[in-house]
Amino acid sequence: MRSLGPALALVAGLIIACKKHDAATGPVAPLPGDGSASGSATPPGDPTPPPSNISDADLDKLMRDVMAYLGVLAGAVDAAGTDCPKMAAAIEKVTNEHTELISRAHTLDGDPSAEDRAEQWMKTNEAGIRPTFEKLFAGLKRCQSDAAVQAAMEKAGT
Numbered sequence: 001m002r003s004l005g006p007a008l009a010l011v012a013g014l015i016i017a018c019k020k021h022d023a024a025t026g027p028v029a030p031l032p033g034d035g036s037a038s039g040s041a042t043p044p045g046d047p048t049p050p051p052s053n054i055s056d057a058d059l060d061k062l063m064r065d066v067m068a069y070l071g072v073l074a075g076a077v078d079a080a081g082t083d084c085p086k087m088a089a090a091i092e093k094v095t096n097e098h099t100e101l102i103s104r105a106h107t108l109d110g111d112p113s114a115e116d117r118a119e120q121w122m123k124t125n126e127a128g129i130r131p132t133f134e135k136l137f138a139g140l141k142r143c144q145s146d147a148a149v150q151a152a153m154e155k156a157g158t
Contacts, residue, residue, distance in 0.1 A: 052113035063121045069098045077139035088148035095156045102157045
């Protein structure tokens with residue numbers, strides 16, 4: 001099962017913050033000519049990232065909303081115990097109740113500035129959010145090989 005993160009970057013921040021770490025790096029441009037660093041290489045473009053699509057205040061609210069969602073999700077997963085069909089159904093239910101939030105989080109996909117800021121938000125708030133992730137991952141571990149739970153988590157924004 002994939003770890004929570006990438007899409008949210010979906011589920012948003014987390015989803016946003018973790019996404020950055022899970023993404024594969026792109027291809028590396030070859031060196032000019034014989035592979036040496038000399039040559040008439042084109043100068044790199046402007047390294048300044050484009051402006052973000054979200055303000056700091058809105059990102060903070062989104063991250064808090066995502067963490068509340070993940071708290072509900074962790075509670076549902078934990079309550080299912082080792083009953084994997086029950087866990088899958090609970091994940092689906094919670095996800096269906098939070099589709100607007102998941103969509104809102106996905107609007108930041110591809111916004112490197114927002115991803116970096118969300119990652120920083122998570123580092124800053126690590127002590128407060130760690131118990132949610134620990135509870136969620138501990139619960140998911142009980143059914144990590146269950147196909148229905150895996151599919152439900154994909155829908156959940158992970």
